[in-house]
Amino acid sequence: MEDNKFFHSVYLNKDLCNGCINCIKRCPTQAIRVRKGRAVITSQYCIDCGECIRICNHHAKRSHYDCPDILGNYKYTVALPAPSLYSQFNNLDDINIVLTALIHMGFSDVYEVAAAAEIVSEASRKYIEEHQDQWPIISTACPSVVRLIRVRFPNLIDHLLPINPPVEVAARLARKYAMQKTGLSSEDIGIIFISPCPSKVTYAKSPIGVAKSDIDGVLAIKDIYPMLLPLMRTAKAAPMDLARAGRIGVGWGSNGGEAAGIITDSYLAADGIENVIRVLEDMEDEKFTNLSFIELNACDGGCVGGVLTVENPYVAQAKLKKLNRYLPVSVTHSPPDLSDEELNWSEEVEYLPVYRLGSSMKESLMMMNRVERLCQKFPGLDCGSCGAPTCKALAEDIVRGKANETDCIHILKDHIHSLTSSVNSLVNSAPANEVNGNDYRYIFKQYLRKVLSDMSMLDATLNPSKDDDIDEEE
Template sequence: MNNHKFFHSVYLNEELCNGCINCIKRCPTQAIRVRNGRAVITSQFCIDCGECIRICAHHAKRSHFDHPDIIKNYKYTVALPAPSLYSQFNNLDDINIVLTALIYMGFDDVFEVASAAEIVSEESEKYVNEHHDQWPLISTACPSVVRLIRVRFPNLIDHLLPINPPVEVAARLARKEAVKKTGLPAEDIGIVFISPCPSKVAYAKDPLGVTKSDIDGVLAIKDIYPLLLPLMLAAEKSPMQLARAGKIGVGWGIHGGEAAGISTDNYLAADGIENVIRVLEDLEDEKFSELAFIELNSCDGGCVGGVLTVENPYVAQAKLKKLNHNLPRIVTHTPPDIRNDELYWTEEVEYLPVYRLGESMKESIVMMNRVEKLWQKFPGLDCGSCGAPTCKALAEDIVRRKANETDCIYILKDQIHSLTRSMNSLVNNAASYEVKGNDYRYIFKQYLKKLLSEISLLDSALNLNKDDKDD
């Protein structure tokens, strides 16, 4: 099996988990199981989409991110606000108010990710027009989508747009600009992204397409939001002129915004991880023809729907559209001195066969046959009571030696029924048992009756549980 080490932003707080199965039913990659009354996240299957955080009523699923005090670790810090940050505030009519508030918060400078998005839009349009052989090209701005393709849709890897996401381009340009402005060594400058989602936290630690990210820290929008509100009141009186992005860049924060930056109507845009998976499945089945570009966002509504935001994603979309209304179409163009390695991937994104059952093709086929046979034994209800999301997933877990057949409540019930019948027969015939020298028939019979009573109680309990579910 592949030895790739995975870093994940999403993690489980075991103290808060009560073993409900909401998360296993919603995880798009079947990365979660419930074992011994607690959820367990399978690292190599997780794509950090944050759906489990969104669905968990007990707040047991959480995301790693940095504390705002990270700005004290560097001599000079630059904030990288995501376009989705602007959509969190009511009645915002000037982006400069938010950017000025970030300076008041303690950052030395700001570099809008929206500004880098306009550069990426220009370069993406150029690449799409020059590479018809790779059509449809799939956006790589959402790390969860790229991770999903890498582990589940290997035939689509060649369609990935090999351009760094705007946050990475922004980080590289911001560092270069800060070094030039301050004369400080690059390592003394902290580049801090303000993120709407755990996916980009994971990207900063374990990037795709590059060896190392230029992002030094990631803050959650939900943590920054309450800090910015009072500072924005002060910033509103005299905002600094810091904005450098137009409609195209700011529009990246919502569904369809990236595609709008490419001058073509020959595109498809989908949001929400379940919709994304359906599009990728259809794409793999070659159901699309002559599409030039596909924009995919794992969060509903685009980045404004990330689980590290505070606003309803659909309200946030409306706010961002209103804010965008009076902006110029594009402000930032590709700098003439930008290097190819600042824009494009320098590392290949390779297929990771994490779902493969065996070490070899022959072993995998044998194990797949075992899975099919086991699967047929189960009721096909996909109830989740076993701790796996589907009956097939349980069969795969059994073949991987991570579960047992009796984890299925229906298999367990059938076994207890069988045991009850056997014990009934044994008790009824106990009178015929004799032991030389001593007669233990009475003791033996009493023991069997007690055992039979316990089994019958368990059998009744299982039937009661089933009746409760039926009700």
């Protein structure tokens, strides 16, 4: 597999990591290990959902994204605000205030991702109606969900909706309109997305379904938010007429919004990566027989719950719902100059067998057998003390040559206990010749006694007696 398939926005700041195991227990693809007191992210497994960023109390997990200085790299810049941006502000009743503030911030123009979402909703309705053999069809708006499916649920790839996400459609239309308006070349125009999550940062660098994204840069909502607040006060006095989206497009910012735009009753909408996995497992088991569409969002509450936002996701959902009261149902429809090639995927999404143990079927089977034997030796507690999320994950790491059996604290306890007993027997059987203080046998015995003392202390720590146990009820 090529390394460029695994560009990631999520990364680890080793200086802040203290080796706790919170992240390894919450990672949906078991991409994180703790080795030598520091977390390690396996690139092939990571889907950039940002769950480790959310859970890390030490802020050691972070995300790459651009800084506002990127606006100076282009002659003309277009901001692509995500619908979730609107949910970050209190008492907002006019989207034009936010869009005007973006112009005051230095952008040449804006094109709402929500407007493109209405175009995608229209195209999705048509596709779902014409492809009933693929039901239920899975949304592809969340890049983390698509990445999760391609590495962990390959049997569901055929159910993916092969339409570009709104952010990509918005980028392509924004560039086309900017070139027509200014006469500038594509290289002089910067299309900058304002993102709620690291997943879409990764998409801009390593897109799914297309060879190259039209997004030139990505800014985080949490960085833009404090810059926009004072500018919005000025923009409120004289807002420009820039908004081009209604309830359907803006509703995409929270869970269930995309399904609402499809206008169907036979749908399922789930948010939060653990719930997403549960839905995909049920889908593999063919538990859904009467659904036409499944909307899945890796973040709690949908995009409003992204780790690059500032507002609580549930408060943000309420704000977005309130804002939608003032909007028409839909404003933007598919423009006649938007081709099918620009709207739909141009590349197939393929299964990535990143969890495969061996390079051949025979080797994989042999390694799987060894994994099973190791799992029988381990206690099956999935405690995470070894630095792996489960006993099976540790067994796989051992088979791959990245860990040892004694990384398991319970195996290590047994090993120390056995070694202590052996040294004790050796000490008792060694000849005690203390006549000559330089006798090698005497020196050796004294050395063994010191080793035994150290090992006994360690053995007592790892194997406490029942008398030392604290009663749980006490």
